[in-house]
Amino acid sequence: MNGPVVVGVGASSSSLAAVEAAAWEAERRGVGLRLAHAVAWPSDPVAPGVPPWDPDGAGLRASAGGALAEAERHARRVSPQLPITSEVLVGEPGTVLESQSRAASLTVVGGRRQGRFGGLPFGSVAGRLTAQGRCPVLVVRGRTGRSGPVVLASDGASPAARAAAEFAFAEAAQRTAELVVLHTRAHGRDGAALVAELRRTYPDVVVRHRRIRGRNRPVVIGASAGAQLAVVGVPTHTGLTDTLTGSLGRALLHHAPCTVAVVPSGAPKH
Structure with missing residues (x-):
């Protein structure tokens, strides 16, 4: 756009x-x-x-x-x-x-x-x-540097998760940054397939997976502490507070010590 x-x-x-x-x-x-x-x-x-x-x-x-x-x-x-x-x-x-x-x-x-x-x-x-x-x-807010990875909260392959993942991969490619994908067990096969698909589209992006166990807040803060951007998705035509893509998205938006991109599922392609 x-x-x-x-x-x-x-x-x-x-x-x-x-x-x-x-x-x-x-x-x-x-x-x-x-x-x-x-x-x-x-x-x-x-x-x-x-x-x-x-x-x-x-x-x-x-x-x-x-x-x-x-x-x-x-x-x-x-x-x-x-x-x-x-x-x-x-x-x-x-x-x-x-x-x-x-x-x-x-x-x-x-x-x-x-x-x-x-x-x-x-x-x-x-x-x-x-x-x-x-x-x-x-x-x-918080850290606004242009070094460090892009962090993505991934909850699977919902339309909101796909929009956020596409945005995160494009940002990582343009910034020449590593992409860290945060996910829980609920991420599942669909989420893994989505990441694999986007890795083929962006072959130069280095991707690291980090599985979250237990309490989200301290792990999310640690994972995003040195990041230049965190990315979360949200379904369109809904409010933000309760509909972010899963608990990881909410934890990032509330607690990430860096800039956060909120990507609606209906947003134009990056």
């Missing part, structure tokens, strides 16, 4: 880290970067011709403009020649970004650990973005 990379812009350090990650993703995909800054609906009516996000004509305009200007500066540090557009949009961040993601190749958000995204309750932004299966969502 040739749509832009869309990134949610705020004032937090996690937002600026997301902008830098989004700029790098846009550059390597050969597409533009779109900066989206969301503001709340005004509580009082505004005069005709006045932007609804700036009824006073100064305060919010300066704040939004400052946030977008700072975001563009950070993006330019990563890719000076990158085509960048920006827009102030009225509405709840998850709703605004979901709308913007419809024509995007990737949507990027800053995220905090412990089940929160950009300071919002778990699932409110990433869940809204993945629910309609528009495009993969990159949740940037």
Whole structure:
């Protein structure tokens, strides 16, 4: 897909880290970067011709403009020649970004650990973005280096698992990174067959399997500690919280100390 990379812009350090990650993703995909800054609906009516996000004509305009200007500066540090557009949009961040993601190749958000995204309750932004299966969502937090393996949570060969596996293999190939496949006994023959199929498509990707026994959280944290990316899948047209591909996917999204890609089963091919 040739749509832009869309990134949610705020004032937090996690937002600026997301902008830098989004700029790098846009550059390597050969597409533009779109900066989206969301503001709340005004509580009082505004005069005709006045932007609804700036009824006073100064305060919010300066704040939004400052946030977008700072975001563009950070993006330019990563890719000076990158085509960048920006827009102030009225509405709840998850709703605004979901709308913007419809024509995007990737949507990027800053995220905090412990089940929160950009300071919002778990699932409110990433869940809204993945629910309609528009495009993969990159949740940037923790380690943001470009070395280390790509980690995939695999639960078999469901449509969500296939979409996540295809995305993970493509990312590993493009990043020249090793792919670590985490799976449990439930992974089964179908999951092994899917990995074998994709190894034929990406013969240069080195794949390591890691079977998870016992408690997922400490093992997942250890497996992803030095990773540059973790990948999980989610069925389309559902919420995020309870429908990630198995307990491994949930453990990665909650606890992985690195950037996490959430891939809807209905997302366009990577």
